[in-house]
Amino acid sequence: MSNTTGARTGDQFMADLNDGREVWLDGQKITDVTDHPALAGSVRGMAGYFDYQHAHADECLVPHPETGAPMNISHIVPKSAHDLATRHRGFESLARYSMGMLGRTPDYVNCTFAGFTGRPDIVSMNGNEECYENLVQYHRLISTNDLSLTHTIVQPVVDKSVGDVEGINGDLALHKVGETADGIVVRGAKILATLGPFSDELTVYPGQPLPADTPPEYALSFAIPMNTPGLKTLCRDHYGVDGPVADRPFSSRFDEQDAFLIFDDVEIPRNRIFLDGNLEAYNRLMTHGWVGNIMQQTSIRARVKLEFAYELCVRMVETVNGMRPDVEQMLGEIWTYAALTRSVTRAAEADAREFGSGTWFCDEKPFHALRPTMPGWMVRTNSIVKDLGSHNLLATPTRADLDHDEFGPLISEFITGAGAITAEERAEIFRTAWDFAGSALGSRTELYERFYLASASRMYGVNHMIAQREREWNLVPTFLA
Numbered sequence: 001m002s003n004t005t006g007a008r009t010g011d012q013f014m015a016d017l018n019d020g021r022e023v024w025l026d027g028q029k030i031t032d033v034t035d036h037p038a039l040a041g042s043v044r045g046m047a048g049y050f051d052y053q054h055a056h057a058d059e060c061l062v063p064h065p066e067t068g069a070p071m072n073i074s075h076i077v078p079k080s081a082h083d084l085a086t087r088h089r090g091f092e093s094l095a096r097y098s099m100g101m102l103g104r105t106p107d108y109v110n111c112t113f114a115g116f117t118g119r120p121d122i123v124s125m126n127g128n129e130e131c132y133e134n135l136v137q138y139h140r141l142i143s144t145n146d147l148s149l150t151h152t153i154v155q156p157v158v159d160k161s162v163g164d165v166e167g168i169n170g171d172l173a174l175h176k177v178g179e180t181a182d183g184i185v186v187r188g189a190k191i192l193a194t195l196g197p198f199s200d201e202l203t204v205y206p207g208q209p210l211p212a213d214t215p216p217e218y219a220l221s222f223a224i225p226m227n228t229p230g231l232k233t234l235c236r237d238h239y240g241v242d243g244p245v246a247d248r249p250f251s252s253r254f255d256e257q258d259a260f261l262i263f264d265d266v267e268i269p270r271n272r273i274f275l276d277g278n279l280e281a282y283n284r285l286m287t288h289g290w291v292g293n294i295m296q297q298t299s300i301r302a303r304v305k306l307e308f309a310y311e312l313c314v315r316m317v318e319t320v321n322g323m324r325p326d327v328e329q330m331l332g333e334i335w336t337y338a339a340l341t342r343s344v345t346r347a348a349e350a351d352a353r354e355f356g357s358g359t360w361f362c363d364e365k366p367f368h369a370l371r372p373t374m375p376g377w378m379v380r381t382n383s384i385v386k387d388l389g390s391h392n393l394l395a396t397p398t399r400a401d402l403d404h405d406e407f408g409p410l411i412s413e414f415i416t417g418a419g420a421i422t423a424e425e426r427a428e429i430f431r432t433a434w435d436f437a438g439s440a441l442g443s444r445t446e447l448y449e450r451f452y453l454a455s456a457s458r459m460y461g462v463n464h465m466i467a468q469r470e471r472e473w474n475l476v477p478t479f480l481a
């Protein structure tokens with residue numbers, strides 16, 4: 001790493017990515033992702049996130065508790081309502097960098113690991129104290145070096161008629177296959193490492209709880225550098241474009257690149273193992289506080305994105321002077337989703353409490369309600385962008401069209417906005433809207449919103465289970481009596 005003195009700059013982030021990792025894109029093996037023309041804009045976009053934290057240091061950085069060097073707020077192990085308020089301010093600022101379009105900026109996994117580190121009561125259980133110490137050291141490493149992390153926690157299920165690690169699914173899912181003098185060997189696959197090619201480290205931690213009779217080989221949590229031998233990163237098609245920001249404000253910078261990971265007999269050093277066969281800790285870690293911790297970050301990001309979408313839609317309507325009652329209704333609908341999201345975050349923060357070992361997380365209940373609901377709001381918001389934008393989303397000259405000596409004046413005359421709005425302003429608004437909801441990246445991001453916290457259907461089912469455990473339901477017989 002180029003830096004051990006706290007929050008990195010974009011240049012430092014880029015320098016550290018050239019580490020000989022094995023990344024595959026469209027049949028091509030890439031070892032330096034900073035040098036690939038298709039990825040260039042997105043790498044610079046991620047570098048911009050690191051510069052942004054310095055430009056907004058008052059909100060995004062705090063002194064590291066041990067070294068005093070600047071540290072991203074997402075590494076705070078929250079111990080009070082004040083810590084959660086500090087994180088809130090930072091998460092909101094960081095989300096504004098991409099207006100919520102980047103879902104997996106490093107603060108997402110950082111926040112998760114800060115939460116895990118604050119829970120020795122869970123990670124150390126069943127004689128796992130040594131591995132908990134590994135976690136403490138790892139948290140020190142990532143917070144002092146400001147590393148960029150990806151995570152894969154979902155099993156690569158190919159046959160949905162059996163359990164996630166049963167039958168063929170069990171053969172394919174990541175599991176331990178051996179021990180060495182220095183660690184363990186793992187084999188299998190995991191989905192889906194968003195930011196994988198642009199991360200320093202891969203983290204693996206529990207996803208859905210595993211059934212009690214699951215072989216212990218599947219109950220794993222660890223972290224390794226992305227250039228670890230045997231780790232293969234298969235990128236989906238890249239939707240970023242290396243073009244002017246003015247033409248494609250999101251696609252030119254913010255494709256966070258999802259990837260499928262194959263572990264082809266990968267050795268995990270002993271000091272990087274956090275859970276190895278400890279099924280009880282594996283199943284408790286995600287069900288006792290994780291939601292209250294991580295959803296502070298995700299709900300703030302979602303609200304920033306919805307507020308941006310609201311304003312973008314208002315500006316689209318103003319550009320064509322199209323305000324009518326049905327349009328007002330659609331605009332109010334997006335604002336309502338943003339306001340509800342803000343209320344959920346506030347309620348969860350207001351009822352924050354100590355969850356164990358002195359660590360504070362937000363109340364989980366409001367987030368349980370938001371988790372399966374938000375995907376629908378995001379999909380509906382994109383649909384409104386398209387309804388309001390109509391053909392205007394495609395009648396959108398580029399910067400080069402506008403600047404052209406011969407053609408530019410005709411565009412200024414024929415593709416202009418209502419009232420005093422110029423052709424240039426009109427193009428800017430509708431190009432932004434298309435890139436937000438309709439471009440290849442816009443579609444991918446909609447899929448992300450549908451699934452990044454597990455499918456809505458699954459989570460509604462979980463909420464029913466929570467409701468059944470919460471209390472006895474006697475309202476109907478009480479009323480009828």
Ligand SMILES: Cc1cc2nc3c(=O)[nH]c(=O)nc-3n(C[C@H](O)[C@H](O)[C@H](O)COP(=O)(O)OP(=O)(O)OC[C@H]3O[C@@H](n4cnc5c(N)ncnc54)[C@H](O)[C@@H]3O)c2cc1C
Pocket residue numbers: 104151152153154157191192193194195258444447448451452453454455456457458461
């Ligand atoms: C763009 C994107 C980025 C991602 N990034 C990451 C990442 O960085 N790290 C990571 O670990 N994962 C990531 N994921 C993976 C994500 O966590 C999974 O896609 C998600 O958990 C859904 O998995 P699944 O297909 O198994 O969904 P399922 O839960 O199987 O849902 C798929 C569909 O099947 C049906 N269904 C299945 N099971 C049930 C059930 N029990 N009850 C009701 N309906 C059911 C529903 O119709 C549902 O819509 C990403 C996914 C996407 C799309």
